[in-house]
Amino acid sequence: MTKYFDDFSAGEVIELGSVEVTEREIIEFAREFDPQSFHVDPTAAKDSPFGGLIASGWHTCAMYMRLMVDGMLADSSSQGSPGMEELRWLAPVRPGDMLAARYTVLEVKRSATKPHRGTVTFRSEMLNQDGEVVLRMMGRGLYGTRDAADVPNPVETS
16 A cells, blocks of 8 residues: 555654675675775774774665665655755664664655745664664655645646
């Protein structure tokens, strides 16, 4: 069932699923996008401030995004996002960690100028197997309303 703007409520928590982090994926992602030694070289990582291999924060964000799409966005009226106000990597993510994603609705506000959609302000978190928050993001998502089909598209012309 499609989730529309109208279906969100402040305080709602949506559990998005979980993912196991592997050494292979950490290294593959980092080689492509963030090739710092503590992300790509397990031996060198032992001498880093982290004491071992860790995932890039961007990798953690990408894993969250996948869980968010699979757990909610793919079956929603999502119209994208104007961005994030906050992004924090709070603890290292290591091979073997099991991360769970959570989406908490902070505020819902229908657009005054585009009544066919609304903004959902949210907090996203990834927690490891010990319940420690390793990633926290605050942002906004745009979602279509149930009655969007009755509202003409403002970019269409006759």
